[in-house]
Amino acid sequence: MHDIGDGHHHDHEHPHPAEAGASADARERWKHDGVRVIPGDRLDPNTAQTPGMYRQAAINAARVGAQKIWAGTVAIEPDAKTGVHHHGALESVIYIVSGKARMRWGDRLEYVAEAGPGDFIFVPPYVPHQEINASTDEPLHCVLVRSDNEAVVVNLPDVEPIERPETVHWIDPIHKRP
Template identity: 80%
Template sequence: MSGEKNEGEAPWKFDGVRVIKGDQLDANTAQTPGMLRQAAVNHARVGAQKIWAGTVRIDANAKTGVHHHGSLESVIFVIRGKARMRWGERLEFVAEAGPGDFIYVPPYVPHQEINADPAEPLECVLVRSDNEAVVVNITDVDPVEKPEEVYWVDPIHKHPHEHGS
């Protein structure tokens, strides 16, 4: 192949490999208090059909509420800090991960994400098996480690105390 576009071929120059610079990530994604998610690879940015990838920075001692991500699979790679994951019907299981560790979250698993360090932020790379940000909050499980007040808020999921929805 010469790299030139023939009729019926994909225009590889524009639809081939993409490099997303670390200082060009997009924070226009669903956010949770105490966390900053930034998209690197998604449909809007690069045309990805079956994957979402980006970064997440979790403030010191921050915690999410109990939730799951529907049929999505998630992989978290810890760059810096100390992550604690709680999971199970009653969050009865717990594991911690540090720099260089991977965390796999299967579909429908109730879990809580926690920065286990009271003083330092947790920085991770996050990859999901689809572009849709599926989050199902679970309100009938009392988290062992209570979040301050964490709601999944984006243009579709409004804050519960927001009026006019």
């Protein structure tokens, strides 16, 4: 067994390409296909954009070869609101960097919660919800992580949003007008 640094152990070996006998090709592969650092000033804006919202990808298939996760940032204008939607089988995590987020969810959006800097929001699969910048005068900055590379948005036009998206609509190929 080997200690993995946090008091936990595992009982199998991981071949390390830098060990004796590893080929130069294996060392090069690890150098370029191992851990990646994506500088915050080099995020990719070539992702679905929404009026009132500026989304940038950090981790995805195109940038780093990620197969099961997408991560990036989103800046949301004051008072911006989505229509009612869900993300299919995807799980989403939103980390609030600055500003105030409001989430409404449920069959009739009957539940509401707010989150501020340092808070995390978890959106389970298939949960109807509405995303809202709760501030009328400050932007909302978040980090978004999804459990797949594909952006899945299923709009629910038959659910009347409690907070109508009237100031800034999030309408794009992902968030359609209700």
